Amino acid sequence: DKIIEETQLICCLDFNGLKRIEALATPVEASKAKKIMIDHHPNPENFCDINISIPAASSTSEIVLRLILAMHQFRRVSLEAAQCIYTGMMTDTGGFTYNSNDAEIYGLISMLISKGIDKDDIYRKVFNTYSESRLRLMGYVLEHMKVYDCNASLITLSKEEQGQFDYNKGDSEGFVNIPLQIKGNKLSCFLREDTERPIIKVSLRSVGDFSCTEVAEQFFNGGGHLNAS
Numbered sequence: 001d002k003i004i005e006e007t008q009l010i011c012c013l014d015f016n017g018l019k020r021i022e023a024l025a026t027p028v029e030a031s032k033a034k035k036i037m038i039d040h041h042p043n044p045e046n047f048c049d050i051n052i053s054i055p056a057a058s059s060t061s062e063i064v065l066r067l068i069l070a071m072h073q074f075r076r077v078s079l080e081a082a083q084c085i086y087t088g089m090m091t092d093t094g095g096f097t098y099n100s101n102d103a104e105i106y107g108l109i110s111m112l113i114s115k116g117i118d119k120d121d122i123y124r125k126v127f128n129t130y131s132e133s134r135l136r137l138m139g140y141v142l143e144h145m146k147v148y149d150c151n152a153s154l155i156t157l158s159k160e161e162q163g164q165f166d167y168n169k170g171d172s173e174g175f176v177n178i179p180l181q182i183k184g185n186k187l188s189c190f191l192r193e194d195t196e197r198p199i200i201k202v203s204l205r206s207v208g209d210f211s212c213t214e215v216a217e218q219f220f221n222g223g224g225h226l227n228a229s
Contacts, residue, residue, distance in 0.1 A: 004024070005030075007031065007033050008033050008034065009035075010028060010031060010034070010035045010036070011035075011036050012028075012036065012037045012038070012048060014038075014039055014040075014060040015041070016037060016039040016041045016045060017044070017045045017223075018045065018047055029047060034049050035047065035048040036048055036049065036050045038060055039053050039054075039063075040053070040054055040056075040058070040060050040225075041053075041055065042055045042213065042225075043223065055225075058092065058099045059088055059092035059093060059099070060088065060092070061084075061086075061087075061089045061092065062108065064088075065085050065089075066108075078115075079115055082116070083117050085112060086109065086117050086119060086122060087126065089105070089109070090122065094228070095127070097177075098207075098225075098228060099225060099226075099228070130171070131171070133166045133168075134165075134172075137162075137171060137172070138178070140161070140164075141175055142178065144156070147182065151184050151185055151186040151187065153179035153185055153187070154190075155175060155176070155179060156191045156192070157172055157175075157190075157191070157193065158193045159194075169195075172192055176188050176190035176203040180207055185207075186206055187205070187206045187212075188204070188205045190203040190204075202216070204216055204224070204228070204229045205227060205228055206227045206228075212224055212227055212229035216229035
């Protein structure tokens with residue numbers, strides 16, 4: 001709280017509503033510092049002095065890179081920074097499988113590669129370094145998956161079930177995407193009981209023009225993107 005109170009500039013990245021930062025919301029809102037929002041989620045709240053909100057962008061990392069280019073500062077991007085920007089772009093598009101059908105994105109990736117990043121190595125480190133217990137947990141979740149006639153599927157994970165598989169934070173990352181591998185499936189829903197708070201995390205993924213955002217807003221007080229919420 002003291003750091004936030006005394007700082008002169010706050011950059012709010014990849015969220016556009018104070019409720020998204022939970023306990024930090026009160027000190028950030030009260031801070032006299034200038035605030036800049038850089039985000040790509042729809043319907044931003046007006047709590048920053050400068051709002052850079054581009055819902056059409058694939059990721060906030062993409063917007064950050066475009067800002068760097070617009071300010072003619074790409075020469076100052078280090079290898080480490082390029083790796084971080086690429087990781088953000090890759091993970092926020094599911095490995096460039098949604099919100100990323102734009103030729104310009106791949107021009108940006110080419111520029112990051114020119115900085116020396118190894119995109120294949122980054123992919124392996126993000127997606128292929130999980131534990132054995134995660135794979136067994138994935139098998140358990142898929143074994144209990146429900147598939148409905150309306151081209152939708154549901155997977156769930158309770159706190160008790162997480163305890164059976166030596167669950168670590170992040171072990172269920174990406175599970176919600178797997179049911180979309182079923183031919184004809186248009187919506188995947190994943191309900192996970194939080195291990196620290198009495199809440200259930202809802203993750204939605206879809207294909208085509210089925211809007212996850214509308215489902216999240218109407219039923220779960222959430223939001224997000226067309227195909228990911």
